[in-house]
Amino acid sequence: MCTLSACQNAGVKPAAASQSRHDLPQVVTQNGRHAFLVDGKPFLMLGAQTNNSANYPAALDKVWPVVDAMHANTLGIPVAWEQIEPEEGHFDFSYLDVLIRQAAEREVKVVLLWFATWKNNAPHYAPAWIKLNNQRFPRVITRDGRTLNSLSPHGEQTLAADKRAFEALMTYLRDNDPAHQVIMVQVQNETGTYGSKRDYSPLANSLFKQPVPDTLLARMNKQPGTWAEVFGDDADEIFHAWSIARYVDEIAQAGKAIKPLPMNVNVALRNPFNPGSGYSMGGPTDNVIDVWKAGAPHIDMISPDIYFRDHKTVKRVLELYSREDNPLFVAEIGNDQPYARYFFSTLGHQGFGFAPFGMDYTGYANYPLGAKTVNDDTIAPFAEIYGLMQSWSGVWATLSLEHQVWGVAEPHDSSKDEKVWNANVSQAKGESPAYSQLLDLGNWDAEVSYGRPMFWIDPPAGNHPASGGALIAKLSDDEFLVTALRARVTFTPSKEIASLPVMIERVEEGHFDDQGNWIFERVWNGDQTDWGLNFNDEPHILKVKMTTWQE
Numbered sequence: 001m002c003t004l005s006a007c008q009n010a011g012v013k014p015a016a017a018s019q020s021r022h023d024l025p026q027v028v029t030q031n032g033r034h035a036f037l038v039d040g041k042p043f044l045m046l047g048a049q050t051n052n053s054a055n056y057p058a059a060l061d062k063v064w065p066v067v068d069a070m071h072a073n074t075l076g077i078p079v080a081w082e083q084i085e086p087e088e089g090h091f092d093f094s095y096l097d098v099l100i101r102q103a104a105e106r107e108v109k110v111v112l113l114w115f116a117t118w119k120n121n122a123p124h125y126a127p128a129w130i131k132l133n134n135q136r137f138p139r140v141i142t143r144d145g146r147t148l149n150s151l152s153p154h155g156e157q158t159l160a161a162d163k164r165a166f167e168a169l170m171t172y173l174r175d176n177d178p179a180h181q182v183i184m185v186q187v188q189n190e191t192g193t194y195g196s197k198r199d200y201s202p203l204a205n206s207l208f209k210q211p212v213p214d215t216l217l218a219r220m221n222k223q224p225g226t227w228a229e230v231f232g233d234d235a236d237e238i239f240h241a242w243s244i245a246r247y248v249d250e251i252a253q254a255g256k257a258i259k260p261l262p263m264n265v266n267v268a269l270r271n272p273f274n275p276g277s278g279y280s281m282g283g284p285t286d287n288v289i290d291v292w293k294a295g296a297p298h299i300d301m302i303s304p305d306i307y308f309r310d311h312k313t314v315k316r317v318l319e320l321y322s323r324e325d326n327p328l329f330v331a332e333i334g335n336d337q338p339y340a341r342y343f344f345s346t347l348g349h350q351g352f353g354f355a356p357f358g359m360d361y362t363g364y365a366n367y368p369l370g371a372k373t374v375n376d377d378t379i380a381p382f383a384e385i386y387g388l389m390q391s392w393s394g395v396w397a398t399l400s401l402e403h404q405v406w407g408v409a410e411p412h413d414s415s416k417d418e419k420v421w422n423a424n425v426s427q428a429k430g431e432s433p434a435y436s437q438l439l440d441l442g443n444w445d446a447e448v449s450y451g452r453p454m455f456w457i458d459p460p461a462g463n464h465p466a467s468g469g470a471l472i473a474k475l476s477d478d479e480f481l482v483t484a485l486r487a488r489v490t491f492t493p494s495k496e497i498a499s500l501p502v503m504i505e506r507v508e509e510g511h512f513d514d515q516g517n518w519i520f521e522r523v524w525n526g527d528q529t530d531w532g533l534n535f536n537d538e539p540h541i542l543k544v545k546m547t548t549w550q551e
Helices: 004-009 055-062 064-070 094-106 156-176 202-208 213-218 227-258 284-293 312-320 342-347 376-403 416-423
Strands: 026-030 033-038 045-049 074-080 108-121 140-141 147-151 182-191 261-270 299-308 329-332 355-356 406-407 436-440 444-447 470-477 479-485 487-493 502-514 517-526 531-534 544-546
Touching: 033 376, 045 064, 045 108, 055 064, 064 094, 064 376, 074 094, 074 156, 074 182, 074 261, 074 355, 094 108, 094 156, 094 342, 094 479, 108 147, 108 227, 140 355, 156 182, 156 227, 182 227, 182 284, 182 406, 182 436, 182 531, 202 531, 227 261, 227 284, 261 329, 261 444, 284 299, 284 416, 299 312, 312 342, 329 342, 342 355, 342 376, 342 406, 355 406, 376 470, 376 479, 406 436, 444 479, 470 487, 487 502
Parallel strands: 045 074, 045 355, 074 108, 108 182, 182 261, 261 299, 299 329, 329 355
Antiparallel strands: 026 033, 140 147, 406 470, 436 444, 444 487, 470 479, 479 544, 487 531, 502 517, 502 544
16 A cells, blocks of 8 residues: 555556556555555446355356346455465466456456465365375464364464465466456455464464564554563464464565555454454454554555444444555455445445455355345345446545545344344344434535435435435535435535525536546436435436525
């Protein structure tokens, strides 16, 4: 990740400049905001991630129809270590030959997911010569001496072998993907260990007794000492997080030296309200994000995998992972209907990517985390939202970098599955469901409400199921770009100008052309504005100008 000025110095020009299709993808930061530049322009990933075992040429015919039906512009798909290096030192990239060619034919970008030392704790996707040789490639040892099926981050030969394979992968991409169809690489998958706070092998124990590295001390504002002295009861988990972060960073650094694509890690989240102790220790969970930031500086973003269904928990996760030092990319989210609306929330937290998981016709479904099956009904909620954004996703990505933006999802939870699978659904606690949200836009406030007749002031009753959302970009103090689905957006004066007469000066409906220019279509007025700006299932993009006037 670099600042916009630094990227310009490195050959990446501002979004408005003419660019070659062969510019290397970059993550840029400007005034605390982030953008993902693809082909030299801000890019919004309308993503779809496949199931784990769709990473073979024979399965791709069951992937592309879903990508097309969703209006997705980016495919997240694994490439497994066992797949490219079945025998040590012998590499096979025939799968990537097919994947990249077919993606280019369809004009779909690709995020490759490197399944290697870690795939959800375990080395299942490592080659047999790795996972069957515990002496050379050691696993984690628990405090009581048990061996877990999780490779130790302290295995020097494991790291060396993983790094060599990753370097071979990045060399292949450098030499065979000059147009950068692959725009990002995820390094490992949901790192960490279930069943132990850290590795307690003799090697790990000796490292644990050593002083904490200065880099981490500075980041955490701690005084020198051993891990136990510095971090007390949290020392085991922090030590494990640091060890895995350093391992992952060494792989990312080696890969970027060959082809410096943006790289991310994804997170098996812990519940931010009730974390407990059964989560994947050592991965970049919310309590150790700063540890990972210190330990893995070559990772551009830490990306949450969201399988909480309820609004309260998802909102908190997005808050935790959208930071000035961490661009937000929702690398995975459930593919059931309740999750779709969180696309709006993601963009409201300045996110530049969103990818429901399990989007293919290979016959697998990860219910209850996602939908029970993948069919037209599963795809429809995501296709609707991506269809709304498809033609102007790059415009939104530019606005998100250069202007203030807001995005909200309908806040109440209406699905029975949300009540069953989440402990903190508001209705389950006897609280009244919320059907509106108030946004502070500066001179103006915006109320976003759900489940109201267009031509009346009836109180909001919510959509059933909850499915609404809205996006607002601030073009100037009094002018805004607005779009929404199944929501009413009402502008009111802030307290600073509440004493003045106010009115809507103009509401234009329009669209953006291929160059990002606003094309006017018609003016909304009268019934279309007297009761707020009402959005139904149809896509509308509005440019709203508010004003004060003198009596």
